[in-house]
Amino acid sequence: MKISHSSSRTIALAGSLLVLPTATVLVLAQGSCPRIIASLFPKGASIRSGQYLARDMGVGDGSADLSFENPSCVRARYSARINLAVKYYGGETAVLIKSAESPYGTIDRDADKEQFITNATRELAQTRMTPQRETVGIGEIVYVERKSECPPEGPATYAARVGPMIVPNVKLKGVAWTDHANLQVTLDGQISVDRAKAAVAEVFANLQKADFSKAR
Helix, strand or coil: CCCCCCHHHHHHHHHHCCCCCCEEEEEEEEEEEECCHHHCCCCEEEEEEEEECCCEEEEEEEEEEEEEEECCCCEEEEEEEEEEEEEECCHHHHHHEECCCCCCCCHHHHHHHHHHEEEEEEHHHCCCCCCEEEEECCCCEEEEEEEEEEECCHHHHHHHHHCCCEEEEEEEEEECCCEEEEEEEEEECCCCCCHHHHHHHHHHHHHCCCHHHHHH
């Protein structure tokens, strides 16, 4: 069987990536977050951590908290944790992504996205709630939602209630691809579905604007 030069190059490159090069630049968050990772979070997020390994195949991750006030719960603030993981295929590693320019690429973006959603749906189904799947911007998400009661602030507040005060809780997983970057996101905490989807939509939009080729 004849193997084209492009095909053999892709296979060889895939094998070489199994061994990480020693001459890489690792940017760790020590009281701060690398700019490229920070740029992915939605506005108003309280960034907790972040790191980015800058090279042809760059990898990074980060986490942040999203806080909001629930009008049903007096003077109570709630938060959800959002976690990001990103891979950037630049330089010669770009040939790994299957495309018209790289037909022998080993990474099919559509298949990868579908597999992520399948696994996420199976995981969220273990909550005994029915996962909901939606397209958000350039990505796909799957999530479950449950309700819980606001914690009472004292006997007087508790006695004054006419009915239960409800706090929404969301577990969400999502994935998005650009031409050269893949991002996976998880969001978990006391937040409404609408707010959670808006936050993830902003993350996906930020991914489209991010220039990983200039990240240091």
